Amino acid sequence: MDWGAIFSNAAVELISPTTAAYALAALGLAVHFGYTGLLNFGQAGFMALGAYGYAISILTFGFPVWGAFLVGVGASVLFALILGIPTLRLRADYLAIVTIAAAEIVRLLFTTNTFASVTGSANGLSGYKNEFAALNPLADGTYGFGPFTNNAYDTWLRIVAWSIVILAALLVWQIMRSPWGRVIKGIREDEDAVRALGKNVYAYKMQSLIFGGVLGTIAGMIFALPRAVVPSNYQTTLTFFIYAILLLGGAATVLGPIIGSMIFWVLLSFFSGFVARAVEAGWLPFMSSIQAGQLRFILVGVAIMLIVIFRPQGIFGNKKELAFVR
């Protein structure tokens, strides 16, 4: 068994752009669920809008990177408004139902053949990376050390992705310790009480939905840059993985989603490498290599269950300030 390769492959995930994308999406969900108490089950929809908004703007309309970025963000603001206007006046569970359905609608719209010339239908889109790569100030060559050695494009992508994550984390940290964040946390506790104190609860919930959704959208763009945009990536399971990351790290925390994402991806990669090699080595004779590919999700699930059972507030959560166990 090549433990070195297993650990080194797992370590790669620690700073991979995918980890950064999940961290950012989970941070958006922390704003929604952890701080405001909004049950958004459509984070995958926000991510899809980011990925497609970016890719379509560049491929179909030939926008520059910043233009494509703004299109994605604009689409997500619009999406949040459409979701929020009818549902934010209702009880929290309605938002959950509407968001999960809306995210599926978004994915199916991108999948349908009707718009195949623009969206690429089920095959998705690719070939939108040159514009981003052209901004790379790094000279060709390899950068980094050990498992973190990458070529110039991948290094540039990692720098940008994690810079955005750090910026977003600082933004969330600052805004949640401001009076705005105090109102938001008050809404999580009891929105009628906050309303009785003269705050426009509806507007605050809308702002929170947009803010967290935009973070999810930017995460979708980061997620799309190392791979192609394929609609099947944006299924409901994506939202649930992000929820798993959020609960793992701590719902109403800033560091939680980031560290949670790192742990999630390192564990996933570790189990995947370990199980595949264990099957090769004949340790698991009852299992084919295809079955082994699914086993990693079971093991990650068990690991997350253990954390949630024995540390329900998440890794960074304050045991008292916990939205989902009372």
Added chain:
Amino acid sequence: MSANTVPTGTGPAGPVSTGVVPTAKPIKTTGLHIGDAEPGCEKIDPILVVDNVRRTFGGLTAVDVDHVEVPRGAITALIGPNGAGKTTLFNLLTGFDKPDSGRWTFDGRSLAGVPAYKVARMGQIRTFQLTKALGLLTVMDNMLLGATGQTGENMFRALMPFLWRNQEEENRAKALDLLTRFKLDTKKDDYAASLSGGQRKLLEMARALMSDPTLVMLDEPMAGVNPALTQSLLDHILNLKSQGMTVLFVEHDMHMVRHIADWVIVMAEGKVVAEGDPHEVMKNPAVIDAYLGQHHDEDIGEDLSAETENVSAIKELLNDER
């Protein structure tokens, strides 16, 4: 509706077991009305005027108030048996519920169709029957949430602390001052969830005062509060009046009503059935009917122990008056 605060003295002539023992006799405001003290009578200086407000839930008419005025600068009690529509009227007046029809004005401005948060910003602040302390916020954060016109509550300005830091400090000082008055200052960094039921009532009242309201509406401020805290809550309510605020409160505790209220509005089955000075209104036949039923003095062979708490409470009061 909780009736557990209704005093249930040991007997008609017995001592009052859970009633309020006044420390000092509050100064009553008198001469509030024009003409006879009858339902819907005019006030010298009304702060809240309600006209034809009606709210039905299916076939049930919860509130059907033709006309009522709440006098400014006084403590007005809204009483009535369970299900009389007091809390529903509260919700309607504060924008938490919408009436089927009707108009009402606060300080001369119409409030019909105005959302709850705007009502609060106009200076009409309410508390809730079931206390709504924001459990996972600290006591201090609860208080700061009550302050109005905060620059840092705008999403974009929130990111620039230098814009709101001074205001925050002022609010903090004010909050600490209020917390000290309500004897909660030692708890300021604890989660509100760790407070006792009575302390939460105090916190809710203190939080409402952060916005310097002109009309404070308290929905059963004494429900679930132990007798030791009751006195301190009463003093706080009397203080509100001495600071120039108007108080409208719903209460079941008749002793408290008589002790501090300057004016009493009695509701039954959604209508205002009587108004008047707290001592006079208790003798009003309409009030006795509302609480005891119309045939309370006829012996219909019922077991006396079947009397409701309301009945014993009002009988006790009537005896006290003699």
